[in-house]
Amino acid sequence: MNRKPTVAGTFYPASSQALAETVSNLADPANAKVEAIGIVSPHAGYTYSGSVAGAVISRVRLEDTVIILGPNHTGLGVPFSLWPGDTWETPLGNVAIDDELRHALLINSAYLAEDADAHLREHSLEVQLPFLQHQRSGIKIVPIVLGGAAPGDYQALGGEIARVLTTTGQRATILASSDMTHYEPHAAAEHKDRMAIEAITRLNAAELISCLTEHRITMCGYAPTLTLIAAAKQLGATAGELVRYQTSGDVSGDYESVVGYAGIVIKR
Numbered sequence: 001m002n003r004k005p006t007v008a009g010t011f012y013p014a015s016s017q018a019l020a021e022t023v024s025n026l027a028d029p030a031n032a033k034v035e036a037i038g039i040v041s042p043h044a045g046y047t048y049s050g051s052v053a054g055a056v057i058s059r060v061r062l063e064d065t066v067i068i069l070g071p072n073h074t075g076l077g078v079p080f081s082l083w084p085g086d087t088w089e090t091p092l093g094n095v096a097i098d099d100e101l102r103h104a105l106l107i108n109s110a111y112l113a114e115d116a117d118a119h120l121r122e123h124s125l126e127v128q129l130p131f132l133q134h135q136r137s138g139i140k141i142v143p144i145v146l147g148g149a150a151p152g153d154y155q156a157l158g159g160e161i162a163r164v165l166t167t168t169g170q171r172a173t174i175l176a177s178s179d180m181t182h183y184e185p186h187a188a189a190e191h192k193d194r195m196a197i198e199a200i201t202r203l204n205a206a207e208l209i210s211c212l213t214e215h216r217i218t219m220c221g222y223a224p225t226l227t228l229i230a231a232a233k234q235l236g237a238t239a240g241e242l243v244r245y246q247t248s249g250d251v252s253g254d255y256e257s258v259v260g261y262a263g264i265v266i267k268r
Helices: 016-026 046-057 099-107 129-135 151-168 186-201 205-214 222-234
Strands: 036-041 065-071 080-082 087-090 093-097 140-146 173-177 182-184 239-247 258-267
Touching (some): 016 046, 036 046, 036 222, 046 239, 046 258, 080 099, 087 129, 093 129, 099 140, 140 222, 151 222, 182 186, 186 258, 205 222
Parallel strands (some): 036 173, 093 140
Antiparallel strands (some): 080 140, 087 093, 239 258
């Protein structure tokens, strides 16, 4: 099964040449690359969040495989949806699924189930792919969409991912796809997002959950991020680093109602 792109021509250019030029311009070649267990990267249209995604993805030495964790915006499918097909298509070409790692995760997880419905119209994973393709030729992925569940379940899934990587000896970069605060004034959004970012860079899941709840932070990818933190800590992560933060207002000039975007690296 080949997953066709659904937001080409809206979130990013539909032509291969235009997309290649766009992604190249958004990447930061001056970034000194670091060894990383994972990253948090935004998933809005490239006009608004592409510079943040480009900066954070070009900051790391990607492994041959990337486990991409995205939130479920559509409400379709099962809560822990593992893509069952063979490839994902972008205007830059097909991206293969790492079938060996996908199978290992499936049989060793109490949560993951093969499911296509959650993926077919979900943009949060798709928009990451051109950046990954630009950074590493022949890269493989394991796409996972996370729906509604308890925070502890996301953390347990993170533990399962870490154990599979440890026991199999396979190396993979884990990417949590998330935007930050939605549709608040710029100053308020930035203030809230800084609290969440500090919790993430400290790898403190309890603090992140508390921030999101107490301050009503509308971070859509909190589930992928909690999963990443849990996996990263078991894999030896020591800290996170904020690579870039901005809001949609920094692009549009409209600071009355913005969305926040953060690019974070989780390092050993």
